[in-house]
Amino acid sequence: MSTAQATKNxxxxxxxxxxxxxxxxxxxxxxxxxxxxxxxxxFDNTQQYGLTILMSKDPKIQTxxxxxxxxxxxxxxxxxxxxxxxxxxxxxxxxxxxxxDFKMQAELGDGENTDPTKLTTxxxxxxxxxxxxxxxxxxxxTVSYLPLLDCICTFDVMIHTLQNTELPAKWDETGAIIIQNxxxxxxxxxxxxxxxxxxxxxxxxxx
Amino acid sequence: MxxxxxxxxxxxxIFNDSITHSAPKKLLFNRLSTSFCDDLVVAAPxxxxxxxxxxxxxxxxxxxxxxxxxxxxxxSWQCSKLRTxxxxxxxxxxxxxxxxxxxxxxxxxxxxxxxxxxxxxxxxCDSTSKRYLELQKExxxxxxxxxxxxxxxRRATEELAQLxxxxxxxxxxxxxxKYLQEEDARDVQLCINNELSEYRRxxxxxxxxxxxxxxELERLRRRHDEFKARVSGHEELRGNYEKQTQSLKVAxxxxxxxxxxxxxxxxxxxxxxxxxxxxxxxxxxxxxxERLRSHNKHLNTLIGDKLLLEEQVHDYxxxxxxxxxxxxxxxxxxxxxxxxxxxxxxxxKVAQDHCLANTLVSPMALRSRIEQLLQDxxxxxxxxxxxxxxxKHLQTSVRDLEQKCAIYLKNxxxxxxxxxxxxxxxxxxxxxxxxxxxxxxxxxxxxxxFDKDMTMSNASVADMTQDMQxxxxxxxxxxxxxxxxxxxxxxxxxxxxxxxxxxxxxxxxDGYDSVKKELDTLRLxxERLRRRxxxxxxxxxxxxxxxxxNMKDFKVVHLSQNPAAxxxxxxxxxxxxxxxxxxxxxxxxxxxxxxxxxRLNETTSTGGMTLNFKEFNQLRADLxxxxxxxxxxxxxxxxxxxxxxxxxxxxxxxxxxxxxxNSNYRISSMFxxxxxxxxxxxxxxxxxxALLESPYSQTxxxxxxxxxxxxxxxxxxxxxTLELFQRATVTIN
Numbered sequence: 001m002s003t004a005q006a007t008k009n010x011x012x013x014x015x016x017x018x019x020x021x022x023x024x025x026x027x028x029x030x031x032x033x034x035x036x037x038x039x040x041x042x043f044d045n046t047q048q049y050g051l052t053i054l055m056s057k058d059p060k061i062q063t064x065x066x067x068x069x070x071x072x073x074x075x076x077x078x079x080x081x082x083x084x085x086x087x088x089x090x091x092x093x094x095x096x097x098x099x100x101d102f103k104m105q106a107e108l109g110d111g112e113n114t115d116p117t118k119l120t121t122x123x124x125x126x127x128x129x130x131x132x133x134x135x136x137x138x139x140x141x142t143v144s145y146l147p148l149l150d151c152i153c154t155f156d157v158m159i160h161t162l163q164n165t166e167l168p169a170k171w172d173e174t175g176a177i178i179i180q181n182x183x184x185x186x187x188x189x190x191x192x193x194x195x196x197x198x199x200x201x202x203x204x205x206x207x
Numbered sequence: 208m209x210x211x212x213x214x215x216x217x218x219x220x221i222f223n224d225s226i227t228h229s230a231p232k233k234l235l236f237n238r239l240s241t242s243f244c245d246d247l248v249v250a251a252p253x254x255x256x257x258x259x260x261x262x263x264x265x266x267x268x269x270x271x272x273x274x275x276x277x278x279x280x281x282x283s284w285q286c287s288k289l290r291t292x293x294x295x296x297x298x299x300x301x302x303x304x305x306x307x308x309x310x311x312x313x314x315x316x317x318x319x320x321x322x323x324x325x326x327x328x329x330x331x332c333d334s335t336s337k338r339y340l341e342l343q344k345e346x347x348x349x350x351x352x353x354x355x356x357x358x359x360x361r362r363a364t365e366e367l368a369q370l371x372x373x374x375x376x377x378x379x380x381x382x383x384x385k386y387l388q389e390e391d392a393r394d395v396q397l398c399i400n401n402e403l404s405e406y407r408r409x410x411x412x413x414x415x416x417x418x419x420x421x422x423e424l425e426r427l428r429r430r431h432d433e434f435k436a437r438v439s440g441h442e443e444l445r446g447n448y449e450k451q452t453q454s455l456k457v458a459x460x461x462x463x464x465x466x467x468x469x470x471x472x473x474x475x476x477x478x479x480x481x482x483x484x485x486x487x488x489x490x491x492x493x494x495x496x497e498r499l500r501s502h503n504k505h506l507n508t509l510i511g512d513k514l515l516l517e518e519q520v521h522d523y524x525x526x527x528x529x530x531x532x533x534x535x536x537x538x539x540x541x542x543x544x545x546x547x548x549x550x551x552x553x554x555x556k557v558a559q560d561h562c563l564a565n566t567l568v569s570p571m572a573l574r575s576r577i578e579q580l581l582q583d584x585x586x587x588x589x590x591x592x593x594x595x596x597x598x599k600h601l602q603t604s605v606r607d608l609e610q611k612c613a614i615y616l617k618n619x620x621x622x623x624x625x626x627x628x629x630x631x632x633x634x635x636x637x638x639x640x641x642x643x644x645x646x647x648x649x650x651x652x653x654x655x656x657f658d659k660d661m662t663m664s665n666a667s668v669a670d671m672t673q674d675m676q677x678x679x680x681x682x683x684x685x686x687x688x689x690x691x692x693x694x695x696x697x698x699x700x701x702x703x704x705x706x707x708x709x710x711x712x713x714x715x716x717d718g719y720d721s722v723k724k725e726l727d728t729l730r731l732x733x734e735r736l737r738r739r740x741x742x743x744x745x746x747x748x749x750x751x752x753x754x755x756x757n758m759k760d761f762k763v764v765h766l767s768q769n770p771a772a773x774x775x776x777x778x779x780x781x782x783x784x785x786x787x788x789x790x791x792x793x794x795x796x797x798x799x800x801x802x803x804x805x806r807l808n809e810t811t812s813t814g815g816m817t818l819n820f821k822e823f824n825q826l827r828a829d830l831x832x833x834x835x836x837x838x839x840x841x842x843x844x845x846x847x848x849x850x851x852x853x854x855x856x857x858x859x860x861x862x863x864x865x866x867x868x869n870s871n872y873r874i875s876s877m878f879x880x881x882x883x884x885x886x887x888x889x890x891x892x893x894x895x896x897a898l899l900e901s902p903y904s905q906t907x908x909x910x911x912x913x914x915x916x917x918x919x920x921x922x923x924x925x926x927x928t929l930e931l932f933q934r935a936t937v938t939i940n
Binding site for chain 2: 067068092152154160172175176182184
């Protein structure tokens with residue numbers, strides 16, 4: 001019995017963090033394209049999760065995302081993250097126009113080990129990817145009802161971590177994001193067995 | 208026709224033959240031949256003529272024959288024969304006619320055939336003519352083509368001629384080139400030839416050298432041979448020499464050997480001598496030997512004994528050690544035994560104590576006792592745990608029951624309260640009922656009274672008079688009125704009593720209305736609170752969704768180098784640039800308005816205003832910061848200077864002030880008597896101090912003057928200080 005169980009694929013915390021970091025990479029790139037933060041010619045087609053996703057070609061954005069997401073993966077594997085926010089602001093007035101929140105909730109998984117640092121889950125990768133695909137489709141569909149961003153916009157990625165998290169170099173602490181006259185739309189959530197990710201978009205209502 | 212002619216010729220021939228050969232036969236044959244001739248006539252006019260001619264001829268012939276034969280006696284036979292012949296000829300003529308008809312028919316058929324043939328031939332001719340026309344057309348086309356082809360060929364030939372010309376030219380060119388190249392080749396060849404000749408010369412030289420070297424080589428070889436011969440001679444000599452040396456060595460060795468042998472011989476001699484002597488002394492030796500042997504044996508036995516003894520000694524020693532060890536062990540064992548016996552005794556005692564009475568004291572009994580005790584213990588523990596669990600159960604059940612009791616008590620209280628309320632309600636209802644019943648009674652009485660009145664009046668109307676009736680009525684009415692008054696009084700008394708009761712009961716009990724009011728207020732409060740709670744929950748959810756977070760547990764971090772920051776910076780830069788641009792354009796505008804184009808040209812050279820503006824801002828900022836720093840430094844310096852001067856003054860007792868601009872110093876003492884007691888000193892260019900005249904300097908004593916004269920300022924000032932101090936202390940004292 002034990003040998004039969006051992007041959008099944010188990011996802012560890014690190015694997016779950018990796019899956020989520022990958023989802024964030026593709027999600028953030030998709031949002032950058034859909035919301036028109038950068039011009040469409042800066043993007044290239046790639047295939048992931050059975051969808052065609054447009055990824056940015058700009059090396060600055062790629063390195064920035066690489067840095068942020070590698071740190072995110074590390075913190076996520078230790079369950080130190082509450083939420084990751086992608087904030088879209090007006091480049092001139094610094095006003096926050098939209099905030100895409102990815103909320104993380106730690107789950108217990110279904111492995112035999114109950115040590116909180118060695119949790120595992122046997123959820124199949126294909127199922128997780130299907131769930132992620134649904135969320136990505138929803139993100140693409142949000143374009144139809146989100147208000148038009150007609151000024152030059154820029155984005156930033158902020159992470160809500162525990163108070164006692166050690167900050168590496170180049171990372172600063174900032175204040176909270178407040179959107180005036182905000183509307184919130186909750187998208188689908190997906191779970192890797194060890195983390196549950198909710199996606200919410202808060203946008204400023206254009207009166 | 209030819210056949211017919213031929214046949215006719217044959218017949219004619221036969222007829223002639225018949226005629227010639229025999230007479231009767233002739234006629235027959237003539238007839239036959241003529242019939243035969245008639246038979247074979249063809250349907251051509253010529254032929255017909257022939258036919259006609261032939262029967263006529265035949266007839267003529269027959270007639271002639273008739274004529275010829277008429278004169279014969281045989282004339283009747285001949286006439287009959289002639290008649291028969293005639294008939295036969297007629298028959299033959301008919302036959303011939305038939306044949307002629309047939310022939311005509313055949314002729315016609317042949318004609319038809321020929322016509323058909325001619326038609327066919329005509330058709331063929333037509334077709335051939337058509338074909339001929341077609342072929343003519345084809346021929347024409349072919350001719351045209353031919354013409355065209357001829358044109359082409361002409362053109363081709365022209366082109367060919369042109370090409371030929373070209374190629375001829377090319378050929379000419381190539382020939383020229385070839386000629387040139389041939390010349391070049393010839394030149395090259397000449398050069399090569401020159402080089403070759405040179406090489407040949409060199410080769411010749413080399414040959415000569417080679418020959419010379421060869422001759423030298425031969426000489427050398429000869430010399431080499433000579434040397435070889437010499438060398439061989441030398442080697443032979445050497446070989447001889449070596450052989451001789453070897454032989455010498457050998458001889459030396461031999462000599463040595465021989466010497467050794469001689470020595471050994473000498474030794475042997477001596478040895479033999481010794482052995483001879485020994486042999487001489489052999490019996491002595493034998494005796495000696497035997498003695499020694501015996502001695503040896505003795506010694507051996509002794510040794511053996513000694514060894515045995517040693518072994519024994521060793522054994523005994525070991526045994527002794529062992530026994531000592533054993534003894535020690537025994538002693539320890541005895542001690543242990545003693546201990547053990549004691550312990551055993553104690554154990555036995557213990558067993559005795561603990562075992563049941565009257566049982567044999569043995570370990571088994573003890574064990575059984577212990578087991579029994581353990582079992583009892585286990586049982587007790589089990590009982591204890593079970594009892595503990597029971598007690599826990601009981602406690603939980605007790606708690607449950609207590610809770611239930613509390614609930615029931617609460618219920619009971621509630622029910623009591625309800626009951627009280629109901630009782631009060633019931634009392635009030637009863638009271639109300641009483642009052643209502645009283646009212647009813649009263650009304651009943653009224654009605655009875657009225658009835659009585661009515662009946663009375665009806666009953667006694669006949670008996671009484673009107674006055675009597677009225678008086679009776681009045682009496683009755685007065686009685687009813689008094690009754691009513693009594694009732695009113697009682698009711699009023701009751702009302703007062705009720706009021707008092709109400710006043711008393713109000714604080715303790717609860718009026719139904721007040722309770723109701725309380726209930727209403729509480730309900731309203733409840734609803735309000737519920738609404739507020741829902742609102743707050745909604746807001747909380749919204750805030751959660753919107754992204755506000757719990758400051759207490761989490762903090763927000765981001766990369767310091769992020770696209771938003773870069774965008775802000777770039778927008779700031781752009782803003783500054785645009786402002787600079789605006790400034791520049793404003794100035795340019797002003798200048799355009801005021802002056803003319805040469806100024807404009809000047810201003811266009813200030814294209815770097817944007818950069819200057821930025822630099823200007825930066826410089827302004829730098830200047831401000833530098834000013835601030837300078838101010839701070841000034842303040843610091845002032846404070847330090849003042850402190851330093853105060854410290855110096857306090858430590859050394861003199862205040863030094865700088866007067867004027869030229870290194871003039873004024874020094875005044877701590878113990879100076881007045882503000883005018885100062886000395887002026889100036890610092891020269893060669894940094895020498897010089898005391899200047901002042902009113903105070905003239906009051907000094909001579910010794911101090913001396914020191915001054917020595918220009919020993921420290922001593923002077925110290926002396927001055929001491930003097931002033933003494934003066935001051937003296938005066939204080």
